[in-house]
Amino acid sequence: MASLEYVRKETPIHGLQAITKMLLVLASFAVSFFALDFLLLGLWIAFLICWWVLAGIEIRRLGVILKVLLGTYLFFVLLQGFTYRFGNTELFRLGVLMVGSRNYAAYTLEGFLFGTLVFMRVLAVVFTLPILTMTTPMTKIAATLGKLKVPYQFIMIFVTGIRFVPLVFQTWTNVLQAQKLRGRDIDKMPFYRKATIYTSVLTPVLLYLLKLSQTLQTALECRAFGSPTARTYVEEAKLRFRDYVAIATILLVTVSLVALKATGYSSIPYILRVT
């Protein structure tokens, strides 16, 4: 989570309203759903990378996310490589594991390509998240949601949730450290044993969260949260010229890619089209 936190900078993307960037997220969902194709998804990802460059997003801040993505990619290509039901072109085999007429120990080219395609779909969506969260303060996102008539109680749950996630992680780490300090040699434990000790970590974490929620309730009520008066939003979410330009660009690219797919264009190799 921490690596997706807002980074204060002055870039063209930071200057855009949250609603514009939320539109980009929606467009990403549309493209990944309606334009499942190597070239089309590749173009969309390239489009998103341009946004990254303009937003000055530093790759090093996304270390954890990139590792997770790499793991996801390996998972997809491995799983699909061995299990893709239309896989015919065998690249290698680990042995023989016949289920019906299919050898599930054989890795196929079609499975690899399909795994890659599914991963590109995931990437098309995930790549938009840093553009929204790392260039937009949470207050602007909250104000935009408010303008979109999302009830403020929901917005508050979202904002406080984001705010307290690092605190919860910190408590989790502190409790683990405290257990190590009492001779529980977690560092040397095998993975399956580590999993069993987490119940004793959860108890103090949950008690801490209960205490925190009480403090939070008091703090919120003492600052008039829940007042029946219509709320004012200090953050303004008025669209400016640059937002209109960005929205036009997003719509143009999205519509072009989806339309291209709708007309029957495909860069997917013939071997995959049987799907």
Add this chain to the structure above:
Amino acid sequence: MNDSIVDVQDLSFAYPDGAKALVKINLKVTRGEIVAVMGRNGAGKTTLCHHLTGVIPNIYQGTTEGRVVVVGMDVYEHPVYELAQKISFVTQDPEGQLINPDVLMEVAFGSENLGVPREEIMRRAKWALEAVGLQGLESRSPSELSGGQKQRLVLAAGLSMQPQLLVLDEPTSQLDPIGTTEVLNSLVDLKKKYNMTTILTTHASEEMLGFADRVIVLSKGEVISQGTPREVFSQVELLDKAGVQVPQIALLGHRLAPSQPAPMTIAEGKKLVVDMIDRKILHPRAISKNRTSLPEGEVMLECQDLTFTYPGFPPVTALKNVSLQIRKGEMVGIIGQNGSGKTTLVKQFLNLLKPTGGRVLFEGKNIKDFTTGELASSIGLVLQNPDEQLFTISCQKEVEFGLRNLKLPEAQIKSRTDEALGFVGLSEQWDTFPFRLSFGDRRSLTVAAVIAMRPKVVIMDEPTTAQDYLGRHRIAKLARKLNEVGHTVIMITHDMNLITQYADRTVVMCNGEVLLDGPTARVFSDLETLKKAFIKPPSIALLDKELESYGVPQGILTVDSMIDSLRTEGG
């Protein structure tokens, strides 16, 4: 014009479990007053604050008698959001009160909820941030602020709702001396500029002397004394019974001349002592109580050019080439302002953080070759927050937890558990659920759990935070007792009175470096360097400096030592 802003009449309150928290409280506060409410933990201070802000009965319930009218509103007839427009409430933990992602939004939040027009909110936010000295930090995330700044931000967030009364529950308990000064100065400014009324609860007697207009002492839910700080702090015996620390100069005055009005300031203390020396009632003499050299035992812990940088954007270097040796049997105090590197340093001793540069040796061996779990049997570290260190369903099981990890035989586990619980005075509560204990007892239990493992070195990180005077001394005495039975003890604290009373050696840290290191008396005589580390020596040390030309021996840090050095006639 002074008019009444708080009117509490015959207020009694009991929590749903029957525990009486307040008994027949009567309290009137006039506009512009700064009132300090003092008393030991559990005396009823927070419960009183909850009544003054409407948190009771709106959020927490219980059985109440009497009437509470604040800024013209009966708290039993108004919801908290209405009261909040006139009363601002700040609790001791700013972390749980900072809700928004940046400073400006935090300050604007209350006014936004009240539907105040945008321009007015911006005007109020600017005013509130200026009032607490946080202007220019509007776009910062609260997590980037120091402890003192966070507490002032919570204060500004309340101020922006333009309250007439500030109610602050131990606002400085987690702050270092500089953070405490920042917050108290802000309150004095608010009084001067806006005639703001403040009611705060605190354990900081010394700080209240030049700050509060009135002090109220609570004991078991009852007001047992109230008046000006001078009037209240003169009642030494009463305060002692109520668990309220008497300022050092007042205590000295009371013990030297009980029949005279107790001095409060260093100047008054000096006048009293000089007068008694002139009248030959006191005879300054050298004492040999303070250590001026350190023991030469074997080295237990050693840091060599230790550097540590927290990764991040940007990275933060918390330790810079720290070299330090801790010898067997020492009782060492580590002091320094928040963020000076104290906790980072002790975490290196147990491999909880791995050095970026340099190394740490324990009994000559590099600790990087051991896991934290392995080191824990030799080095015990009690962390700051007891609630993160209690994992089981009873005090007994809590102490057994570490012993079972050491795979000791059952008989030893039992004997060591009984011994450790007895050591901290929790034998009777052996089957109590740890979270049912008081805060002070929870802290003692974490100490018991660590000492049961019989580590050679015991490290206590801020063991006195949020503790009353008696609790602080109880923990410090425990540390001293451990030291006397052979443990090497390291204690981190902001409480200079404790350090000067209990630590033989003091290490002063500032910006990740060791600024001073030596026998406590010698360290506290270097006032110039202490100033650089933002450390204020105890009043008695400052008085001692003032008395140098009158033949009073230097390096005196406690009231007892001062009295020893000023032999009375026939004494």
